Amino acid sequence: MATAPHPQSTDELFHALRENHRLPYGRTRTVTAEELVDAAERFAEPVPLVHALLELQEAYTYGSDPRKSPVVFARLLTLFDEQPEAFDERLRAQLFWRFKWVANALRALPEIPLASLRQWLTEMRDRYEKEGLGLQPYYGQAYQLAVHVGEDAALAYELWAGRRRTPHSDCEACEICERALYRVAAGDDERALEVWAPVLAGKESCQEEPARSVSHALLPLLRTGHADRARELHLAGYRACRRNPSMAGEVGRHLEFCALTGNEARGLELLAENRNLFDEVDSPLDQLDFLTGVEVLLRRVEGLGHGELPVAGYAGRAWTVAGLCAEVRGRGDGLAARFDTRNGTSAHSGRRTARLDRAPLLDALELALRARSLDELAPGDAAGAAGAAGAAGAAGAAGARDARGAAVAASGSRAAAAVPEELPELIVRARELDEEGHPDARACWARLRDLVAARDYTHPEDPAVGPYGRLCADLLSDEAYRTAERGDHASAVDLHEEAAGLYEDAGATDDVVLAKACALLAAAEVPGEDGEEEAEVKAAGLADAHAAVVRLQEEASGLAPYVEGRLLRLRASALGVRLQTSGDPAHAAVVFAEADLLQEFATRHGLTTQVSGAMLLRAGTYALSGDLPAAVAEIDALRDRLAADGPAWHLPRALGLRGRLQFGLRDAAAAHADLAEGLRLAAAWPAEAVDTSRLHADLAQACLYLGRPDEALTQLTRSAEVDLRDGKRVDAFCTYINVAQLCLDHGRIEDSIALLDSLLGEPDVTGGELDDRLVAQLRLLRARALHAGDDLKAATAEFVALAAESAGWGDDPGSHAMIAAETAMVLGEAGEFDRAGEVAERALAAHALAPRYELISNCLRELARLRAQQQGPDGLAAALAHLDEAGRVAEAARAAGFQPVGRSLETALAYEHGRVHAYVGAYEDALAALEKALGLLGEPGAEEGGAGEWAECVRLAGAVEGIYLERPAPALVRLDAAVARLTALGHLEECEPLASLAAQLRDEG
Known part of the structure; x- marks a missing residue:
């Protein structure tokens, strides 16, 4: 674990304390705080020690270590008594605020006698009275102790809630939560939710709020029929408390919510994500709250018949649901008993029993886009889902697959194919289905693969079955098709060639020819070497493969009709893929010719699968040739034929x-x-x-x-799920990225974050098995979603980490430039301008290698705006330096002939000069810059696009001129003319802010 450097002066100590204060709560922050207290003691000055002790107590309090927090506070109180002059007004306020922290910590420790808790509250009251502080905070702690013990809390509540708040009262959000919980305990969910409304709406917040209130409000929301609101708050609230030891109880309530809404599988996923809480929560009270929520979930899963599912639990051993449930039950019962013994009541056991006995509130509530069932989490399914990765096969693979008639495992929407029990019958049936191109052939091959792999396998002595080698070739051939479907054409070539050798040894000459033909087509699909003109090379390779298959077919004799049909389909597919690859219309005629040859042969021999394949190929060729009506006519004819x-x-x-x-x-x-x-x-x-x-x-x-985005999200998610079940994990992750982006585009930010969190928790992601650039794309999208969700701290941390990692992408400086530029803007938004400047420099360096003119210009202009906005005149010099650099980027872009998507970079730069000077009060310079921007933009036209930017520039110029320069007359002339022009062009929406500003100027005049 990293440790803090030893400060050599008090200035260094205070700097180290500030740096440590920025870290998330946890072991690293706590250990560093302990070391800084040791360092502060060496200076023999009370003030640095007070600051260090306050930082350490905070680390203990929010790091879920209640045993140590009171010890540190005792040292602070002694210092206050002995050297009160060391405590200025702010430190004194902090000291008396933290009496409540100690009261909370003592309640959380069942080994502390109840008399000691009451004695501490008496100490708090005496100290507050001596200092002339209001007693509302004391009565608040007395009420919380009454609730904890299980006494009649009504009087204690009135004594607290009826008093006026003081500067040392808990924050508004925390007190709202306590008042709402009082209503919940009284059985009045509706009133509780009314009390909670400001916190749940985000109007009141603090260190633990609204996450704490959200976790408690979930079940009242369900009970009052607000399931959609509960879902929304679950997504946002869970993210705010996950993996946080000091919020283990909140995590437990989210697990309970999953268990009571038919989301047991999601609950197990969240439990796995929070496995650290089993070992990192040092507060017995938080442990009890967490373990009770865990047990609610595990009992529900076990009751549904899934007690043998593997589950995340205490470190050091593997757990099943049933085993962990028993362990958690014992620990939870023990903790509840300890608190009840200390308190002399049965309150904790009673509350625990009430939670454990609660029946589900809903049969099913869709909590996440990536919905799963417990059946999908079964060990075999989980292993299969994680076992394979690869890109989907291209159209050529689809052609080869259709030629063989292969299919993959059932998607779960259909009953499994009937597989014969007897081995000889199974082998014969698999081959029959395969010849027909029937999808159920795959299930038979899968069963045979398992049987052949068994140590006790004995091959049947049956002439209808043939030798063992031929069966092995069949299985290799089936595996080759599945491998090609996943995009691994090189491996498919090896498998087909190995199968051809075994077929030859077995004397299956027809199958030898077919396997060799499939190998030729798969080889043409193997990606080319770096630097090659891939489309050209691939098209030539496909033409060569077609010619080679033709030769194979011509040299063979006596082939069975179904083999001839497959070879014809492979030939047609090779040319079809060549047309798709090259896009050359001249290649269409030969595809039609081969398709016609296939259709004529298949019709003559009754090969219905190949007739359909030929018509599909013809329709696709019409489409690639641009004749969509002919393609539709071909498909309509095929549809009628298939129906018959x-x-x-x-x-x-x-x-x-x-x-x-x-x-x-x-x-x-x-x-x-x-x-x-x-x-x-x-x-x-x-x-x-x-x-x-x-x-x-x-x-x-x-x-x-x-215009149905919600339905689109559902369909995209199902597409990804199908690919996951088929082992196409890269395809699935790419689709999920589209889902997450679509959520973001339509304002479903928490859905986007929850989906990305789920994907980033996948074993092949955490284990480093998935492509690192794909993982980076997931993380980048998550960082953008966090930023869109106003979680600037978390977004900044993710952006900074990605920028550091992408700096090592020597083969892709353009992506690093993009990530670094976004990171610099987020750092600027957070006010960390020194770091923002450093990252922007890295973005510029990467831009020099792979130009990203518009992106880098946006970054520099945004940093300038943020500096001027946040720092005022003090930030002007640095802001102008950013704009000067943006000017050099614009010059280089113009020299390179770069054309931006929207307004020119020079126009954007002039507009930003206007905003920056307006922020720092240089209004004449601002107006001049905005006039320049308007000149560069030019007058708007009737077409869409551009009018909004022009109107905004006019509005800002009007505000600078009319309000800040106090020249309303020319400002009104400008605004009225703009409104008239926009109205005449039909841009009514763009007129509104201009007309509003004009009305304001007239009213003030």
């Missing part, structure tokens, strides 16, 4: 393509209808057999076009 002749599992894919074509025809409603119907039919088949993930993603796009 099958195969039924192609219908969802056909409807999916039809929906995408409707997008191209700008008919989002029709696209939505096709995709929704496709998803309905997809429920009958394994997810990957019908590309359920793609259907959900496309339906989400349709929902966005139709």
